[in-house]
Amino acid sequence: MRAAIFRGTRDIAVGERPDPVIQEPTDAIVRVVLACVCGSDLWYYRGESPHAAGSIGHEFIGVVEETGAEVSTVTRGDLVVAPFIYSDMSCPHCQNGSTISCVRGGNFGDGTIDGGQGETVRVPLAGSTLVPVPGTGHSDQTLRSLLTLSDVMATGHHAAVSGAVRRGDVVTVVGDGAVGLSAILAARRLGAHRIIALSRHPDRQVIAKEFGATDIVGARGDAATEAVMEMTGGIGADAAPECVGTAQAMATAFAVARPGSTVGMVGVPHGDVPVAQAFFRNVGWRGGPAPARIYIPELLDEVLNGTINPGLVFDYETDLDHVADAYAAMDERRAIKSLIRIGSL
Numbered sequence: 001m002r003a004a005i006f007r008g009t010r011d012i013a014v015g016e017r018p019d020p021v022i023q024e025p026t027d028a029i030v031r032v033v034l035a036c037v038c039g040s041d042l043w044y045y046r047g048e049s050p051h052a053a054g055s056i057g058h059e060f061i062g063v064v065e066e067t068g069a070e071v072s073t074v075t076r077g078d079l080v081v082a083p084f085i086y087s088d089m090s091c092p093h094c095q096n097g098s099t100i101s102c103v104r105g106g107n108f109g110d111g112t113i114d115g116g117q118g119e120t121v122r123v124p125l126a127g128s129t130l131v132p133v134p135g136t137g138h139s140d141q142t143l144r145s146l147l148t149l150s151d152v153m154a155t156g157h158h159a160a161v162s163g164a165v166r167r168g169d170v171v172t173v174v175g176d177g178a179v180g181l182s183a184i185l186a187a188r189r190l191g192a193h194r195i196i197a198l199s200r201h202p203d204r205q206v207i208a209k210e211f212g213a214t215d216i217v218g219a220r221g222d223a224a225t226e227a228v229m230e231m232t233g234g235i236g237a238d239a240a241p242e243c244v245g246t247a248q249a250m251a252t253a254f255a256v257a258r259p260g261s262t263v264g265m266v267g268v269p270h271g272d273v274p275v276a277q278a279f280f281r282n283v284g285w286r287g288g289p290a291p292a293r294i295y296i297p298e299l300l301d302e303v304l305n306g307t308i309n310p311g312l313v314f315d316y317e318t319d320l321d322h323v324a325d326a327y328a329a330m331d332e333r334r335a336i337k338s339l340i341r342i343g344s345l
């Protein structure tokens with residue numbers, strides 16, 4: 001089968017990998033329909049985080065081709081959403097809501113295990129990992145939104161949940177990438193009254209507003225903090241989802257969070273939490289990689305009934321042959337998020 005192969009910094013190309021086969025009775029083989037590039041893939045692409053040579057990609061939806069003998073929750077022909085981590089949903093960590101730490105789990109596209117950016121994927125622990133999508137004849141717009149549940153929308157939701165967004169809150173979302181935009185949508189779902197989006201890009205501001213942002217702040221750093229403090233009467237935000245991971249983004253999130261609030265952190269950290277500042281203002285933080293498998297069912301229902309349309313984050317589309325373009329477009333900020341159309345229903 002053909003798949004994206006990570007070969008090194010700024011070197012991704014389509015190549016051949018072995019056709020996946022059932023290896024364990026808990027496996028399923030999924031034919032990928034839509035995949036995409038994650039912001040975390042860009043860290044690898046830019047050489048800022050290590051990644052083994054080989055398979056890559058962890059966000060995909062597809063159709064089940066074959067199941068192992070112990071898989072009973074999905075069957076051949078099912079359209080499924082794959083969370084970016086596979087998990088058993090029964091170990092102590094899964095039972096406590098941290099599927100990312102599943103004792104039997106693992107990452108798709110880690111160099112050896114099949115990645116989402118390929119024609120076919122062997123999914124371990126398929127029965128507890130894959131979420132079947134009810135119904136048939138879904139529109140392309142619905143499919144694009146379903147794809148976001150694999151990671152980006154689940155991660156934005158995790159930022160809002162980790163930041164303890166409550167009904168009536170004033171929320172400041174740090175980051176206007178696809179995750180930050182998703183966090184705006186998630187904050188609106190959770191009932192935020194006012195959502196201040198920090199964004200300097202007109203195209204992203206449009207989506208931010210579509211997703212529920214009530215205010216846009218175009219400044220960065222100290223100027224952004226000053227603007228938010230002025231808008232909130234000097235108090236700060238009730239919640240501050242941090243969706244970038246750089247030191248500056250973290251500093252901004254902790255500065256705009258009001259005393260006693262929580263920063264929800266989902267940006268892969270490439271800097272340090274300002275501990276002393278957080279301590280003296282009683283600001284906490286929670287977050288990390290999202291337990292997407294746990295969030296998918298409730299978000300899936302809202303995608304299918306049209307309540308949310310997170311697929312709007314995809315503003316660039318290509319195919320597997322042009323996977324390098326999908327990365328370059330995001331790297332060069334020509335795209336918010338790149339969709340890779342691999343198969344059809």
Ligand SMILES: [Zn+2]
Nearest residue numbers: 088091094102
């Ligand atoms: Zn587990």
